[in-house]
Amino acid sequence: MHPPPANAKRRDADQRAARMLGALVxxxxxxxxxxxxxxxREAWPSFxxxxxxxxxGGGDVDHQIQAIFTSGDLKQRPVYAFHAWPxxxxxxxxxxxAVVIAFVCSLFVAVFIVxxxxxxxxxxxxPVVRLLxxxxxxxxxxxxxxxxxxxxxxxxxxxxxxxxxxxxxSLSGYSMLAAIVILTVMIAPIMIAVFVDGLRAVPRxxxxxxxxxxxxxxxxxxxxxxxxxxxxLVAGTVLATARALGExxxxxxxxxxxxxxxxxxxxxxxxxxxxxxxAATILKNTEELTSPPMRHTLFAIAAVLLFxxxxxxxxxxxxxxxxxxxxxxx
Amino acid sequence: MSAxxxxxxxxxxxxxATWRLRDRIGLxxxxxxxxxxxxxxxxxxxxxxxxxxxxxxxxxxxxxPAAGFDEQETGGFLDPLIxxxxxxxxxxxxxxxxxxxxxxWLSEFGRPFxxxxxxxxxxxMIAGIPSIVLALFGTLIFQSPALGFLSRSAxxxxxxxxxxxxxxxxxxxxxxxxxxxxxxxxxAIPGHVREAxxxxxxxxxxxxxxxxxxxxxxxxxxxxxxxxxxxxxxxxIIVVLLGATLRFDGxxxxxxxxxxxxxxxxxTTYILQNAPTGEGNQPTKAxxxxxxxxxxxxxxNIGAGLVSRQGKAxxxx
Amino acid sequence: xxxxxxxxxxxxxxxxxxxxxxxAPASPFTGAAHARARSSTFAIDRMQVDDVLVAYGQKPAxxxxxxxxxxxxxLALIGPSGCGKTTLLRSLNxxxxxxxxxxxxxxxxxxxxxxxxxxxxxxxxxxxxxxxQPNPFPMxxxxxVAYVLRxxxxxxxxxxxxxxxxxxxxxxxxxxxEVEHDLRHPALRLSGGQQQxxxxxxxxxxxxxxxxxxxxxxxxxxxxxxxxxxxxxxxREEVAVVIVTHNLQQAYRIADxxxxxxxxxxxxxGSATQVFGSPREERTKEYVSGAFG
Numbered sequence: 001m002h003p004p005p006a007n008a009k010r011r012d013a014d015q016r017a018a019r020m021l022g023a024l025v026x027x028x029x030x031x032x033x034x035x036x037x038x039x040x041r042e043a044w045p046s047f048x049x050x051x052x053x054x055x056x057g058g059g060d061v062d063h064q065i066q067a068i069f070t071s072g073d074l075k076q077r078p079v080y081a082f083h084a085w086p087x088x089x090x091x092x093x094x095x096x097x098a099v100v101i102a103f104v105c106s107l108f109v110a111v112f113i114v115x116x117x118x119x120x121x122x123x124x125x126x127p128v129v130r131l132l133x134x135x136x137x138x139x140x141x142x143x144x145x146x147x148x149x150x151x152x153x154x155x156x157x158x159x160x161x162x163x164x165x166x167x168x169x170s171l172s173g174y175s176m177l178a179a180i181v182i183l184t185v186m187i188a189p190i191m192i193a194v195f196v197d198g199l200r201a202v203p204r205x206x207x208x209x210x211x212x213x214x215x216x217x218x219x220x221x222x223x224x225x226x227x228x229x230x231x232x233l234v235a236g237t238v239l240a241t242a243r244a245l246g247e248x249x250x251x252x253x254x255x256x257x258x259x260x261x262x263x264x265x266x267x268x269x270x271x272x273x274x275x276x277x278x279a280a281t282i283l284k285n286t287e288e289l290t291s292p293p294m295r296h297t298l299f300a301i302a303a304v305l306l307f308x309x310x311x312x313x314x315x316x317x318x319x320x321x322x323x324x325x326x327x328x329x330x
Numbered sequence: 331m332s333a334x335x336x337x338x339x340x341x342x343x344x345x346x347a348t349w350r351l352r353d354r355i356g357l358x359x360x361x362x363x364x365x366x367x368x369x370x371x372x373x374x375x376x377x378x379x380x381x382x383x384x385x386x387x388x389x390x391x392x393x394x395p396a397a398g399f400d401e402q403e404t405g406g407f408l409d410p411l412i413x414x415x416x417x418x419x420x421x422x423x424x425x426x427x428x429x430x431x432x433x434x435w436l437s438e439f440g441r442p443f444x445x446x447x448x449x450x451x452x453x454x455m456i457a458g459i460p461s462i463v464l465a466l467f468g469t470l471i472f473q474s475p476a477l478g479f480l481s482r483s484a485x486x487x488x489x490x491x492x493x494x495x496x497x498x499x500x501x502x503x504x505x506x507x508x509x510x511x512x513x514x515x516x517x518a519i520p521g522h523v524r525e526a527x528x529x530x531x532x533x534x535x536x537x538x539x540x541x542x543x544x545x546x547x548x549x550x551x552x553x554x555x556x557x558x559x560x561x562x563x564x565x566x567i568i569v570v571l572l573g574a575t576l577r578f579d580g581x582x583x584x585x586x587x588x589x590x591x592x593x594x595x596x597x598t599t600y601i602l603q604n605a606p607t608g609e610g611n612q613p614t615k616a617x618x619x620x621x622x623x624x625x626x627x628x629x630x631n632i633g634a635g636l637v638s639r640q641g642k643a644x645x646x647x
Numbered sequence: 648x649x650x651x652x653x654x655x656x657x658x659x660x661x662x663x664x665x666x667x668x669x670x671a672p673a674s675p676f677t678g679a680a681h682a683r684a685r686s687s688t689f690a691i692d693r694m695q696v697d698d699v700l701v702a703y704g705q706k707p708a709x710x711x712x713x714x715x716x717x718x719x720x721x722l723a724l725i726g727p728s729g730c731g732k733t734t735l736l737r738s739l740n741x742x743x744x745x746x747x748x749x750x751x752x753x754x755x756x757x758x759x760x761x762x763x764x765x766x767x768x769x770x771x772x773x774x775x776x777x778x779x780q781p782n783p784f785p786m787x788x789x790x791x792v793a794y795v796l797r798x799x800x801x802x803x804x805x806x807x808x809x810x811x812x813x814x815x816x817x818x819x820x821x822x823x824x825e826v827e828h829d830l831r832h833p834a835l836r837l838s839g840g841q842q843q844x845x846x847x848x849x850x851x852x853x854x855x856x857x858x859x860x861x862x863x864x865x866x867x868x869x870x871x872x873x874x875x876x877x878x879x880x881x882x883r884e885e886v887a888v889v890i891v892t893h894n895l896q897q898a899y900r901i902a903d904x905x906x907x908x909x910x911x912x913x914x915x916x917g918s919a920t921q922v923f924g925s926p927r928e929e930r931t932k933e934y935v936s937g938a939f940g
Contacts, residue, residue, distance in 0.1 A: 136563030214772030246460020
């Protein structure tokens, strides 16, 4: 609402305020637009040299990175050959698996917290969830490296398995399993916090109405409560996926630092093979930003990440649209 | 119709059970996961506490870190500790006013509509950008000659890494949180408060400044604290834009400005370095620093919780 | 558990008032039609409230109330705000248990069985409730009714089988004509009166023995109120109807038996003609004539 147009002086004061704040807003928008433009501009040489093969496989990506870096010397011709498939595959596997597992677990835990947990348990769980959601990722990485990785290395991977793939890659605890486990634990609290807020917002009248029709507690909450909160579930998942995609620190510590493409055909060993997702690759090579082709390549990876984050938001928005039809507040 | 024959009294036919097996399994699963979650979080928190208490020593807080091979030589984490607070304060110094402004604009002004929608989407997008991408972008900006004064230059090449650079990019990380909490706080105020103020002739600007913002203060403060917590937990931007030198390495001799233009580290990079995957490889120091960082984050969370509960006490009916 | 049908008792019900020329029956509300036409004069005992006390914390909201609830008649609970009528209604299907501070003494039986010994969900299928604010679920009209119907079947019924049943239930509630053309219409986009009739349809879909209505028309306009009142009177032959209302005229229009409650106590219980025409208690007389409310 707006104040009634009083005298000119008051109108001016409001207009001035609106203009100043509007300018601030515009500034932030411009900076963001500049960021997108600059990132893609820096990324372009890498894409243009590789074309669609950028996303494909072929060759050892670690060697390629090395070659790109050394070619940055002014004396040599820049080398851009880069096939990022192992990195993409690693990112997809780790992020995808972690998000799926975290979603299922977070939904049930959130339902538990909102509806079925005893009072004392709820009072403990809620602050704990919010605390966990704000723990820095480097601490998760530390626990991962000092606890999870040795455990996997010593107890889950057998000597036989190590020997069987020793000629291709060395299996230590730094593996996809460690990455997925810790990433799940990292993004679950975020999802739980968002889901709990959303489930709480379901109007009590609907739940009570369902109970008064003779539907039991569980079905009432699941069919009415969770169904009503579907937009919130989407929002929480998008948020957690974005966090998982961009997670560089923790994954660089525990997923193993080789650009290796885990092979499902390897059977169970598949889960303990090392790899390195996109964000962790950028982190590992930031020292080498001085070399121009390296910089272009790293920005290309950043561009892919940026694009994915934007796509996620868009998908989230699109998924929520049909839910609006029946009056669920999306 | 004849009134003599009464309708036979209707008794429910024994219908299906009210609780199907699937429901029981679902409920059981929820309980199981709830307890499992409790167990895992308890394990993490207890483990960190135990390890931290084991390795934290008072002298770590006041000793400068140094390169070395064993515990005695590597010193403490005084510089990273100061660095954490320094970079956090600087980032919030940028994010808070900007976030406040954007939040107020979105909530109270917001014309033209297209601009408002665009801003909302942009803030949402910023929340989803990985910090490593922000870090890379920061290198582009701060390595350009125009902004060379914000960091060290040597031989015509701008280094581009300094507290200024890190703080500027970190402010993006905190921005969505501040904007969100400002909007939430303002939107929770019912319309009749604004109407009452306009009815006595106050401008929108005055109303916002004198009435709405003070009322929304708990929400805004909570957002700021959470933003601060998020900023000090970030590692990627620090690694790329702060140079990750163990001690503060000032550029130039001006007392404060020199430090801010120079490189340094924070608790997060300290932990990163001293983890087994890092160069220092002093796990004991890493645990100690992790414990301290966790305590800071915990204190911030508790503080934010207290503030918001105080705010709820003042709820509008 | 073997359910025995309740005994059918022939209870003397007031015969419809015969129009006697020149002498209008004593009535505090001029113009209101009373004693709608009925097709049977039988009433069947369904529930019995026996010396029930419900307290929230220390304060009793329902203070030693006893009354019968019968199929074949509409029982109206009347009284000023806060007198405990809604609490009494909610205790009939054990919704009071959802409030943690509530405690209850006394006995309520459904068809002879103590409701405290039944499983709450099973009880609530037999005693369903319609609330003051229409609360259709955020789904289509079809799904709102189908949601309840699916619970009745042992295995998931096919959509086609449900379709016929949904239409039947909607016709029963008098809503089918208005929504027939598009059963997929979002329920929240119906008008208030239609939403409330949808809620009644849902409550009937559960095939209950007792239907509880908590001020169902207080949020509706007069036309919708009329339609719903007609529906309630039509339903009383098949289910026992208990309606809480603070609208005396409404009680006069549709009730067969009236229970007047004040501050948790049951002040007077009797047939509608008796309570409105010649109330025994002084307080009832004052309330009915509008001295307080």
